[in-house]
Amino acid sequence: xxxxxxxxxxxxxxxxxxxxxxxxxxxxxxxxxxxxxxxxxxxxxxxxxxxxxxxxxxxxxxxxxxxxxxxxxxxxxxxxxxxxxxxxxxxxxxxxxxxxxxxxxxxxxxxxxxxxxxxxxxxxxxxxxxxxxxxxxxxxxxxxxxxxxxxxxxxxxxxxxxxxxxxxxxxxxxxxxxxxxxxxxxxxxxxxxxxxxxxxxxxxxxxxxxxxxxxxxxxxxxxxxxxxxxxxxxxxx
Numbered sequence: 145x146x147x148x149x150x151x152x153x154x155x156x157x158x159x160x161x162x163x164x165x166x167x168x169x170x171x172x173x174x175x176x177x178x179x180x181x182x183x184x185x186x187x188x189x190x191x192x193x194x195x196x197x198x199x200x201x202x203x204x205x206x207x208x209x210x211x212x213x214x215x216x217x218x219x220x221x222x223x224x225x226x227x228x229x230x231x232x233x234x235x236x237x238x239x240x241x242x243x244x245x246x247x248x249x250x251x252x253x254x255x256x257x258x259x260x261x262x263x264x265x266x267x268x269x270x271x272x273x274x275x276x277x278x279x280x281x282x283x284x285x286x287x288x289x290x291x292x293x294x295x296x297x298x299x300x301x302x303x304x305x306x307x308x309x310x311x312x313x314x315x316x317x318x319x320x321x322x323x324x325x326x327x328x329x330x331x332x333x334x335x336x337x338x339x340x341x342x343x344x345x346x347x348x349x350x351x352x353x354x355x356x357x358x359x360x361x362x363x364x365x366x367x368x369x370x371x372x373x374x375x376x377x378x379x380x381x
Contacts, residue, residue: 309335
């Protein structure tokens with residue numbers, strides 16, 4: 145994680161129980177645990193960088209059973225929804241009992257993104273039987289860490305602003321139009337910085353919810369999405 149600094153990391157076979165609280169610095173976590181009685185099995189999770197705004201969407205799908213259908217479900221999905229497969233044929237999985245490699249981990253995207261993305265497999269499985277897959281933009285884009293500055297207009301000290309926003313005639317009467325615009329802009333911004341406060345530019349973090357707070361969040365999201373209250377959303381930690 146520290147080496148690649150991903151915007152989002154998708155994990156499988158997490159083997160976590162609902163009672164386990166997970167926390168990774170700098171990332172919000174969406175989990176879908178799978179348990180058979182007291183035993184944890186399977187499970188998936190998304191790790192999302194705190195600098196990336198997001199909202200969970202509940203998806204009903206049977207794609208986890210495609211292994212028994214020999215990929216026909218995926219093939220139909222790609223054809224009917226006009227989607228593209230990013231895989232280049234590289235092996236992504238090592239089956240220890242048979243000592244065989246295969247490419248069972250699929251990466252799917254919209255055709256409009258195909259030329260903007262690169263797909264590769266790390267040579268080190270990092271202790272797993274699945275090799276990590278890296279999907280990156282062809283042209284790297286900086287992940288936003290700050291939001292655009294805003295002004296608290298309703299709390300402005302307009303008397304101070306009028307006093308300090310002193311645009312002299314010589315600012316616009318001499319020099320080029322570019323210089324004049326620059327001088328006037330600097331004058332206005334200087335007055336605004338002294339007379340109008342600004343909220344923090346830090347992006348809001350996804351809420352760290354647990355216990356009663358998590359139950360209230362689940363109820364609010366289910367109401368907004370029209371989901372039955374017998375459906376369990378991923379745990380938010």
